[in-house]
Amino acid sequence: MLEAIRQALFEEMERDPAVVLLGEDLGVYGGAFKVTAGLLERFGWERVIDTPISETAIVGAAVGMSYLGLRPVAEMQFIDFIACCFNQLTNFVAKSHYRWGAPVPMVVRGPSGGGVHGGPFHSANPEMYFVHTPGLKVVYPSTAYDAKGLLKSAIRDNNPVLFFEHKFLYRRVKEELPSGDYTVPLGKAVVRREGRDLTIVSYAAMMHTSMEAAEVLAKEGIEAEVIDLRTLLPLDRETLLASVKKTNKILVVHEDTRTGGIAGEIAALVCEGAFEDLDGPVLRVTSLDTPVPYSPPLEERFLPDVQRVAAAARDLARY
Amino acid sequence: MKISLRREQHLELYYYMKLNRALEEQMVRLFRQNKIVGGLYSSLGQEAISVGTAYALEPRDWLAPMIRNIGALLVKGFKPRDILTQHMAKYTSPTLGKDGTSHFGDLKVRHVVSPISMLGDLIPVMTGIAMAGSYLGQKIVAMTWIGDGGTSTGAFHEGINLAAVQKAALVCIIENNQWAYSTPVRRQVPTQDLADRAKAYGIPSYVVDGNDVVSVYQVSKEAVERCRSGQGPILIEAKTMRMKGHAQHDAAEYVPKAMFEYWKARDPLDRYEKHLTASKLWDAQTKAEIDARIERELQEDLEFAESSPLPPPELVEQGVYCEGCHTIEPDWRRPKEELVPPKSSVAAVWEVEDFGAFEKREEPAAAAKHSTVLASGDGRRHPAQPSARKGKAAKTPTRNKVRR
Ligand SMILES: Cc1ncc(C[n+]2csc(CCOP(=O)(O)OP(=O)(O)O)c2C)c(N)n1
Ligand SMILES: [Mg+2]
Numbered sequence: 257m258l259e260a261i262r263q264a265l266f267e268e269m270e271r272d273p274a275v276v277l278l279g280e281d282l283g284v285y286g287g288a289f290k291v292t293a294g295l296l297e298r299f300g301w302e303r304v305i306d307t308p309i310s311e312t313a314i315v316g317a318a319v320g321m322s323y324l325g326l327r328p329v330a331e332m333q334f335i336d337f338i339a340c341c342f343n344q345l346t347n348f349v350a351k352s353h354y355r356w357g358a359p360v361p362m363v364v365r366g367p368s369g370g371g372v373h374g375g376p377f378h379s380a381n382p383e384m385y386f387v388h389t390p391g392l393k394v395v396y397p398s399t400a401y402d403a404k405g406l407l408k409s410a411i412r413d414n415n416p417v418l419f420f421e422h423k424f425l426y427r428r429v430k431e432e433l434p435s436g437d438y439t440v441p442l443g444k445a446v447v448r449r450e451g452r453d454l455t456i457v458s459y460a461a462m463m464h465t466s467m468e469a470a471e472v473l474a475k476e477g478i479e480a481e482v483i484d485l486r487t488l489l490p491l492d493r494e495t496l497l498a499s500v501k502k503t504n505k506i507l508v509v510h511e512d513t514r515t516g517g518i519a520g521e522i523a524a525l526v527c528e529g530a531f532e533d534l535d536g537p538v539l540r541v542t543s544l545d546t547p548v549p550y551s552p553p554l555e556e557r558f559l560p561d562v563q564r565v566a567a568a569a570r571d572l573a574r575y
Numbered sequence: 576m577k578i579s580l581r582r583e584q585h586l587e588l589y590y591y592m593k594l595n596r597a598l599e600e601q602m603v604r605l606f607r608q609n610k611i612v613g614g615l616y617s618s619l620g621q622e623a624i625s626v627g628t629a630y631a632l633e634p635r636d637w638l639a640p641m642i643r644n645i646g647a648l649l650v651k652g653f654k655p656r657d658i659l660t661q662h663m664a665k666y667t668s669p670t671l672g673k674d675g676t677s678h679f680g681d682l683k684v685r686h687v688v689s690p691i692s693m694l695g696d697l698i699p700v701m702t703g704i705a706m707a708g709s710y711l712g713q714k715i716v717a718m719t720w721i722g723d724g725g726t727s728t729g730a731f732h733e734g735i736n737l738a739a740v741q742k743a744a745l746v747c748i749i750e751n752n753q754w755a756y757s758t759p760v761r762r763q764v765p766t767q768d769l770a771d772r773a774k775a776y777g778i779p780s781y782v783v784d785g786n787d788v789v790s791v792y793q794v795s796k797e798a799v800e801r802c803r804s805g806q807g808p809i810l811i812e813a814k815t816m817r818m819k820g821h822a823q824h825d826a827a828e829y830v831p832k833a834m835f836e837y838w839k840a841r842d843p844l845d846r847y848e849k850h851l852t853a854s855k856l857w858d859a860q861t862k863a864e865i866d867a868r869i870e871r872e873l874q875e876d877l878e879f880a881e882s883s884p885l886p887p888p889e890l891v892e893q894g895v896y897c898e899g900c901h902t903i904e905p906d907w908r909r910p911k912e913e914l915v916p917p918k919s920s921v922a923a924v925w926e927v928e929d930f931g932a933f934e935k936r937e938e939p940a941a942a943a944k945h946s947t948v949l950a951s952g953d954g955r956r957h958p959a960q961p962s963a964r965k966g967k968a969a970k971t972p973t974r975n976k977v978r979r
Contacts, residue, residue, distance in 0.1 A: 270915065273914040276710070283923065296923040297920060297921060298916050298919065299914075300914070300920065302710055308733070308737055308740060310733035312696075312729060313699040313736070314699075314737075316698070316699025316700045316733070317702050317734075318703060319699075319700045319703055320700040320702060320717075321703045323682055323688060323700075323703075323704060324905055328703075343730075347693050348691050348693075348700065352689075353897050354673060355673050355689060356673075356679050356680050357670075357901075358680060358682055358689065359903060391895050391896065393896075414901055415896050
């Protein structure tokens, strides 16, 4: 997946000199995870900009660049540090087009998520702060193919896009990618596995957990349909509702903490749009409502796993 | 640098300052009639700064105003009606009623970035404008303002520091009007001159009498041209006084009466009128003509604003995203080939010239001293310290080198 992201950046920079990168240690060093390795050599100092440790200035400068028609891609060394530029993103960036018709064609990307024992400050899933912010788009891919295609779409989009890269997947998800240019549309979920008994909705690393759980369930005769959201804002209501209308049951799985996670939003929209079709409660399997702990047994308890997803699915299937 | 103004320019400065003041007086009347929807801020006593600084820009340059920079918006070509309709939340306002006050801009023609309320955030944004301008080969300068209080934000620091390491063509004016809401400047910053902050960023700075429009203009012009020549950002501190409360709701009872009196005697418009008369740049008739023109224009725009409709409620849901309404294409002023491989390719290594040794400390950069241009009722400059131009800044490294 990491290589897919690097390729997307590489190809977009080749295609369009308006695409520039800025962030901490991403040039000479190639980024903390080496996502941007080799890009400075190829595109030069003016297009791959090592900045001071100033998240507000990184995002602010990216806004200014985008006002002159550039398409900056700003990196957060770890997505946890996006909290430092929360104001720029939610007040300056998100409201720009609405307030005065000034589009902000920029991308903020960075490694997110847990499962690698990064502790409370290097494991965050802060996507919902931004899903709650009209004017932004929020993308969180689970496959290498999607990561590449969605990042390209994000760079070409006229709106600000936050692009979350689950660091657990960086080197674990490996796929053969088609050669040549392709994009994956923003705002479209995808059905990863067809099934008739219940719908499991997830995204990012938990997609893989959900798929594994679906395999376990299949051996027990429960056929789960699995949906990968891919984009959290705007949310693909149609795909979700169509699936619920078919399976009549829905389980949401996310690595984000429970309260205020996207499961709550999905529960509401299913009630609004498919209440008559429901044969059971909307259930959710999520991380616990705590900071992400450091020690392995604590983090393992914190995160959802295949057993918990499968158990919730079995409960739901019984309705 | 000898910076002089032609007679018409002198008169234009008067026109903008007077228009700024008359427009705000008009808005105070509207406020009392309950026709201003939100708050109303005043730049009374600070008009020379907004006007004198913005007047130093070329049309291709960019600015981003703060709440008290209506004068700068007028200089950049916005009309009283834009400001009136913004405050009155009308559908005919530049933001169609979606935002108020000076929160509007124009990417295409006037090159004005809309501010947001959060103080300090414009500085990194304008740094980005300057960086992109240089990247595109446009030779532009970006200008913005910040209050004495606003310099306490992290965004101010991050933005100026990024501009400094990037040698971005940013002119940042600190309007030291002695107060940040109810807090006096000494509780905000412990130094006498806020321009001293420039030292920490290794950039040049000026202190100027903010109530002397000619000095403000001259310093700004010099700063703008130095910036344009690639020497990096510049900080200008303009000393002035907020002559009203923070906004209309605030009676400013916390300000000593004597302080208002002190500054009232230094009113920028009075002083400039006297200067124009003493220098024989105008006569009573010229003044009367300009004043009549201002009155006429204001009257016309007031009628326009008052008769404008409020926005239709359906507008609320429109425009959160760009859904194809904009075509985004940068204005390239240099060959794109320089920026794509193979021409763009470099050896990705830092050239470290300074190993950070303690013994071989260099003299502090001359750039770290600021030029002081204080009280000069006659509009002439009185630099108290030698200009920084001949110092370190002259040896600016080439663009790529800065980045290593
Ligand atoms: C980050 C932030 N915090 C608080 C405020 C509320 N606020 C608006 S103006 C102001 C005082 C600003 O003082 P100064 O920067 O000196 O500008 P002045 O009003 O004197 O022009 C405050 C506290 C704000 N707009 N932004
Ligand atoms: Mg102030």
